[in-house]
Amino acid sequence: MTTIGSLQWQPFASEILQKRESHIQLKTPISMKTFILKHWTLFSITLLVASAVWIWSSRVDPSQASAAETSAPHKGFLAPDFSLSTNEGEIITLSDLRGQPVLINLWTSWCPPCKAEMPALERVYQDYKDDGLEILAVNSTSQDNAADAIAFVQDLGLTFTVLFDNNGSVSKQYRLQALPTSIFINREGVIQEIVVGGPMSEALLRSRIKPLFE
Amino acid sequence: MLPILHIGPLAIQVPGLVLLLGLWLGLSLTERYAPRYGMDSKILYNLVIISILAGVVGARLLYVARFPDAFLSKPASIISLNPSLLDLSGGVFTATMVALIYGRRMGLSFWPTLNALTPAVAVFSVALALAHLSSGSHYGMPTKLPWGIVLWGASRHPTQIYELIAAGMILFILWPSRETFKSTSPGVYFLSFLGLSAGAYIFLEAFRGDSPLLPGGIRIVQLIALIILAFSLWGIKKLELR
Numbered sequence: 001m002t003t004i005g006s007l008q009w010q011p012f013a014s015e016i017l018q019k020r021e022s023h024i025q026l027k028t029p030i031s032m033k034t035f036i037l038k039h040w041t042l043f044s045i046t047l048l049v050a051s052a053v054w055i056w057s058s059r060v061d062p063s064q065a066s067a068a069e070t071s072a073p074h075k076g077f078l079a080p081d082f083s084l085s086t087n088e089g090e091i092i093t094l095s096d097l098r099g100q101p102v103l104i105n106l107w108t109s110w111c112p113p114c115k116a117e118m119p120a121l122e123r124v125y126q127d128y129k130d131d132g133l134e135i136l137a138v139n140s141t142s143q144d145n146a147a148d149a150i151a152f153v154q155d156l157g158l159t160f161t162v163l164f165d166n167n168g169s170v171s172k173q174y175r176l177q178a179l180p181t182s183i184f185i186n187r188e189g190v191i192q193e194i195v196v197g198g199p200m201s202e203a204l205l206r207s208r209i210k211p212l213f214e
Numbered sequence: 215m216l217p218i219l220h221i222g223p224l225a226i227q228v229p230g231l232v233l234l235l236g237l238w239l240g241l242s243l244t245e246r247y248a249p250r251y252g253m254d255s256k257i258l259y260n261l262v263i264i265s266i267l268a269g270v271v272g273a274r275l276l277y278v279a280r281f282p283d284a285f286l287s288k289p290a291s292i293i294s295l296n297p298s299l300l301d302l303s304g305g306v307f308t309a310t311m312v313a314l315i316y317g318r319r320m321g322l323s324f325w326p327t328l329n330a331l332t333p334a335v336a337v338f339s340v341a342l343a344l345a346h347l348s349s350g351s352h353y354g355m356p357t358k359l360p361w362g363i364v365l366w367g368a369s370r371h372p373t374q375i376y377e378l379i380a381a382g383m384i385l386f387i388l389w390p391s392r393e394t395f396k397s398t399s400p401g402v403y404f405l406s407f408l409g410l411s412a413g414a415y416i417f418l419e420a421f422r423g424d425s426p427l428l429p430g431g432i433r434i435v436q437l438i439a440l441i442i443l444a445f446s447l448w449g450i451k452k453l454e455l456r
Contacts, residue, residue: 044448
C-alpha cells in the first residue's frame with residue numbers, strides 16, 4: 001500500500017483505474033454502427049445541406065473575368081499574340097486571324113517527328129483551307145538554320161504559312177518544352193488543346209481540327 | 215509545374231508517368247492487403263488489368279465513333295498506340311462493364327471486391343493530384359493570399375496542392391493496415407473513401423479556376439460530388455444496419 005502523507009494511495013488509485021477501464025469499455029463499443037443508429041441521419045442531412053450551401057455560394061459570377069480573356073500558353077486561355085515574318089518578308093500577326101481556326105506548329109528542320117507529321121499537316125490544310133483553317137508553321141529558327149528550314153519546306157512541298165522565329169520569342173511565349181508542339185486555337189482565339197511531341201497522326205489532327213469550327 | 219522531363223534525347227510526359235506509377239503502387243498495396251478482405255490478390259490484379267485493357271479499347275472505339283471522318287483516310291490509325299485518340303467516358307463505361315462481367319464470372323463478391331480495391335484508388339487519387347500539379351491543369355482562381363502561386367499570368371490558389379493534401383489525408387485515414395474499418399460491414403470502407411473524396415471535391419472545387427460550369431455558374435464537379443456524397447452516406451447507413 002502506498003502512503004502519501006496520511007492518504008492511502010493504492011485503493012484510491014485502483015478506484016480511478018477501475019473507473020477509467022469502465023469508461024474505456026463503454027467507449028470502445030460505440031462503434032460506427034452505434035453512431036449510425038444514433039446520429040447518422042442528422043449528420044448526413046447537416047452535411048448535405050452545408051455542402052449545397054457551399055456549392056451555391058461558390059458558384060462562378062458571370063461578371064468575373066474568364067480565362068478566355070487572359071493570355072497564357074494553356075488550354076482555355078487566349079493564345080499569346082505575336083507577329084512574325086514569312087520568308088518573303090510578309091508580317092503575320094496572330095490576332096489578325098481572329099475569326100478563323102488556327103493551328104500553330106512549332107518545328108525545326110533537324111527534328112525527325114516534325115518532318116514525319118508535315119505531310120499529314122499539308123493534307124489536312126488542303127481539306128480545310130477553304131473553310132478558313134490557317135496553319136502557322138513557326139520554325140524555331142533560334143535553334144535551327146533558316147537555309148535548312150527553307151530547304152525543308154521546299155522538299156516537302158508545304159503550302160501553308162511558314163514563319164521564322166529568329167530570336168526565339170514565340171518559343172519562349174509558348175513555353176516550348178519539346179519539338180514538335182502544336183497549338184489548336186478556335187475562332188475566338190482561345191487555345192483548345194496543346195499537343196506536345198509527335199508525330200501527330202492524321203486522325204489526331206482531323207479530330208482536333210473539326211471541333212475548332214463548331 | 216513539370217509537364218516534360220528531358221532525359222537525353224527523350225522528352226517524357228510527366229503526368230502520364232506519374233499516373234502509371236500511381237497505378238502500379240496502388241495495385242501493389244491492394245495486392246498486399248487483398249487477403250484481409252478474403253480476396254485472391256491474383257484475381258483482383260487480373261480484374262484491374264483486364265478492365266484497363268477493355269477501357270482502352272472502349273475509349274478508342276467511342277473516339278472513332280465520335281470522329282469517324284478523321285479515320286477515313288487512314289483506318290489503320292484505329293489501332294495506333296496514340297493515347298490522344300481516346301474518349302474518357304467511353305473508357306470508364308467499358309472498363310466498369312467488363313469489371314462487372316469478369317467479377318461475376320469469377321464469383322467475386324461486390325462489396326468485398328470494392329473494399330479490396332480501395333487502397334489502389336486512394337493511391338491513384340494522390341497520383342492524379344500530382345499529375346495535375348505537373349501539367350498545370352486544374353489551376354486555381356486568382357487570389358491575393360500569401361500562399362498563392364504564380365501560374366498562367368496571375369497569382370492563383372494552389373488548387374493542385376490542396377488536392378494533393380486532401381488525397382494524402384484520405385489515404386492516411388484509410389491506410390489499409392489500420393484497424394478502424396476492420397469491424398465495419400463490407401462496403402463501408404469503400405463508401406467511406408467515396409464520401410471523403412466527394413466531400414473534398416465539393417470543398418476544393420470552389421477554388422478552381424477552370425471548372426466546367428452549368429448555366430448560372432454552378433460547378434458541375436461539385437454537383438456530381440454532392441450526389442456521390444449523398445449516395446455514400448445513404449449506403450454506409452444501409453450497409454452498416456444490414
